[in-house]
Amino acid sequence: MSEVILRTEGLCKHFGGLQATHEVSLSFERGVTHGILGPNGAGKTTLINLLSGELAPSSGKIFFKDYDITQATSDKVSRIGIGRSFQKTNIFADFTCFQNCWVGAQSRLSSSMRFIRPARHLREVHRRTDRALQLCGLAERRNIQASSMSYGEQRQLEIGMMLATEPELLLLDEPLAGMGSEESLKITELLKELAKEHTLILIEHDMDAVFAVADRLTVMVNGAELETGDVAQIRNSTAVQEAYLGSSEDAA
Amino acid sequence: MYTLTRPILIFLCLGVAALVLFPLVGSEFYVGLLIRIMILSIFAISLDLLIGYTGLISFGHAAFFGIGGYTLAIFFQDADSINFWIALVLVLSCSALVALLVGWISIRASGVYFIMLTLAFAQMFYYFFFESPDFGGDDGIFLFSKPEILIGSTSLIDLEDEHNFYYFVLAWMVAVYLILSMILKAPFGHVIVAIKANESRVRALGYPVQRYKLVSFVIAGTLAGIAGFLEAAHTGYVTPAYLGWHESGIVMVIVILGGMGTLFGPILGAFVIVLLQDFLPNFTEHWQLLMGGIIIAVVLFLPKGIAGLLYRLSNRLFTSKEYADVSQNSGDTPATVDVREQSL
Ligand SMILES: Nc1ncnc2c1ncn2[C@@H]1O[C@H](COP(=O)(O)OP(=O)(O)OP(=O)(O)O)[C@@H](O)[C@H]1O
Numbered sequence: 132m133s134e135v136i137l138r139t140e141g142l143c144k145h146f147g148g149l150q151a152t153h154e155v156s157l158s159f160e161r162g163v164t165h166g167i168l169g170p171n172g173a174g175k176t177t178l179i180n181l182l183s184g185e186l187a188p189s190s191g192k193i194f195f196k197d198y199d200i201t202q203a204t205s206d207k208v209s210r211i212g213i214g215r216s217f218q219k220t221n222i223f224a225d226f227t228c229f230q231n232c233w234v235g236a237q238s239r240l241s242s243s244m245r246f247i248r249p250a251r252h253l254r255e256v257h258r259r260t261d262r263a264l265q266l267c268g269l270a271e272r273r274n275i276q277a278s279s280m281s282y283g284e285q286r287q288l289e290i291g292m293m294l295a296t297e298p299e300l301l302l303l304d305e306p307l308a309g310m311g312s313e314e315s316l317k318i319t320e321l322l323k324e325l326a327k328e329h330t331l332i333l334i335e336h337d338m339d340a341v342f343a344v345a346d347r348l349t350v351m352v353n354g355a356e357l358e359t360g361d362v363a364q365i366r367n368s369t370a371v372q373e374a375y376l377g378s379s380e381d382a383a
Numbered sequence: 384m385y386t387l388t389r390p391i392l393i394f395l396c397l398g399v400a401a402l403v404l405f406p407l408v409g410s411e412f413y414v415g416l417l418i419r420i421m422i423l424s425i426f427a428i429s430l431d432l433l434i435g436y437t438g439l440i441s442f443g444h445a446a447f448f449g450i451g452g453y454t455l456a457i458f459f460q461d462a463d464s465i466n467f468w469i470a471l472v473l474v475l476s477c478s479a480l481v482a483l484l485v486g487w488i489s490i491r492a493s494g495v496y497f498i499m500l501t502l503a504f505a506q507m508f509y510y511f512f513f514e515s516p517d518f519g520g521d522d523g524i525f526l527f528s529k530p531e532i533l534i535g536s537t538s539l540i541d542l543e544d545e546h547n548f549y550y551f552v553l554a555w556m557v558a559v560y561l562i563l564s565m566i567l568k569a570p571f572g573h574v575i576v577a578i579k580a581n582e583s584r585v586r587a588l589g590y591p592v593q594r595y596k597l598v599s600f601v602i603a604g605t606l607a608g609i610a611g612f613l614e615a616a617h618t619g620y621v622t623p624a625y626l627g628w629h630e631s632g633i634v635m636v637i638v639i640l641g642g643m644g645t646l647f648g649p650i651l652g653a654f655v656i657v658l659l660q661d662f663l664p665n666f667t668e669h670w671q672l673l674m675g676g677i678i679i680a681v682v683l684f685l686p687k688g689i690a691g692l693l694y695r696l697s698n699r700l701f702t703s704k705e706y707a708d709v710s711q712n713s714g715d716t717p718a719t720v721d722v723r724e725q726s727l
Pocket residue numbers: 146149151169170171172173174175176177178218
């Protein structure tokens with residue numbers, strides 16, 4: 132069995148009386164793409180927010196390669212190599228694509244507390260920015276202001292910014308949400324490509340994409356883990372069918 | 384998020400040239416007035432770093448202006464002469480230290496609470512000096528000589544001469560402008576501009592956001608301290624009014640009227656405000672009303688201030704060729720300083 136890169140122990144988060152995350156203990160292995168499924172409000176985004184340091188857990192622990200990162204803030208989590216993309220597009224609307232990715236790429240300097248030399252002379256940051264734009268498919272759109280792009284392109288940029296930080300572990304919160312079918316296919320291909328060299332934790336409602344990319348799946352309901360297994364196991368699980376897959380097919 | 388387009392760069396260079404030549408033709412009165420304006424410009428540019436670039440709306444920026452002035456006055460009130468270098472080091476360190484303290488506490492709050500905290504700090508300093516007989520109380524402190532800039536034992540420039548003082552302040556204004564432009568083009572500048580746009584995303588990308596905000600606050604406070612130091616040296620006295628909320632308000636009006644996030648806008652704002660204060664009373668005794676009306680009109684009809692108006696004019700006059708140039712350049716040059724404001 133391969134090495135566990137990220138692990139949670141009895142993770143809980145409540146908002147007032149609402150249990151958004153309930154006793155979640157999961158292990159994510161290096162190199163394995165781990166999909167997280169669940170109906171709306173199941174607590175998927177909350178889980179990602181806990182892992183990325185955006186929220187502090189009410190109780191429980193998070194370990195990244197044996198480091199306890201339970202209390203780490205999102206900047207620290209990013210710096211140790213965990214990147215995340217947001218479900219609700221979270222970009223710098225007035226910046227161009229290039230500038231959006233630049234902020235991500237520049238964050239890998241040992242410090243940006245540099246006051247004298249113009250940033251544009253930083254070759255390494257340039258390279259990372261260009262690479263991120265290339266990967267997310269926006270190389271041609273580099274000088275377009277983010278707010279003037281289509282929603283789908285903004286979603287691509289969302290991923291590009293994360294990639295610019297060159298993370299080892301990627302937390303992807305519904306990367307395909309709101310994309311057209313053509314863009315969706317492109318990004319699914321990108322995810323497959325990224326999965327070769329990275330560890331991915333992927334929340335996605337698009338089942339085709341999940342089944343195409345993920346190796347393992349966890350189904351969440353009401354903040355708790357319902358079942359975890361490989362793709363075939365989850366597809367055939369009756370509990371999962373009832374709780375999630377079944378109901379979403381009914382809805383469709 | 385403004386680039387200096389070529390027409391605006393030319394406009395600014397002409398402006399500086401005009402300021403260089405002015406004492407040769409202008410009256411003593413206007414030389415004095417311009418010194419005041421240029422000092423106010425330095426103060427306003429420093430606030431622009433906070434409001435226009437970092438997204439920190441400080442309503443207590445006069446605190447640092449006052450600390451700069453009082454540092455000079457307190458250390459040299461009984462001295463026969465003022466050594467400029469010693470005074471400068473004292474002013475820089477005192478205003479930086481106070482800014483570090485005020486900033487360290489204030490950046491814990493955001494939005495309207497940040498505004499309240501900075502205002503409260505400034506008022507505390509105001510009452511401290513107002514009620515301290517040792518520091519002159521409400522009368523303030525008088526200074527009896529101008530700083531002497533000595534290199535070895537020779538004086539570099541005699542600041543007792545008003546024209547010399549004028550050029551001294553002009554040099555400071557240009558220097559502060561250039562220093563801030565440099566900082567904004569450097570990696571640090573890219574981070575604070577991004578913080579203003581979307582703070583939580585900057586944090587999620589791996590930056591310790593609070594630290595950047597604090598450093599920006601300290602830089603702005605220190606530069607405001609220099610402005611206060613120059614003002615005290617020029618007028619020869621400091622009073623608690625230096626740190627009053629009226630002063631904080633005026634400088635904020637100057638930044639907004641001039642165009643925040645442009646650095647040169649606040650300089651234009653300082654010129655416009657002070658010259659209006661000077662001219663309007665000639666026409667009507669209700670000039671304060673008129674002044675209020677002008678400010679309202681600018682805010683309503685020139686949302687990006689005077690600087691925004693200049694951008695619009697220069698875009699119209701110098702048509703599409705400039706646009707082509709810019710889009711070619713910006714391919715290789717990132718972030719902040721390189722985007723032409725799209726809506727203009
Ligand atoms: N900051 C918050 N404060 C209060 N309640 C919250 C907060 N964030 C999430 N919740 C609640 O927690 C529950 C889980 O929300 P979450 O966003 O994690 O679900 P999700 O699985 O991502 O859903 P979706 O598929 O719609 O994105 C929901 O009931 C939501 O209303």
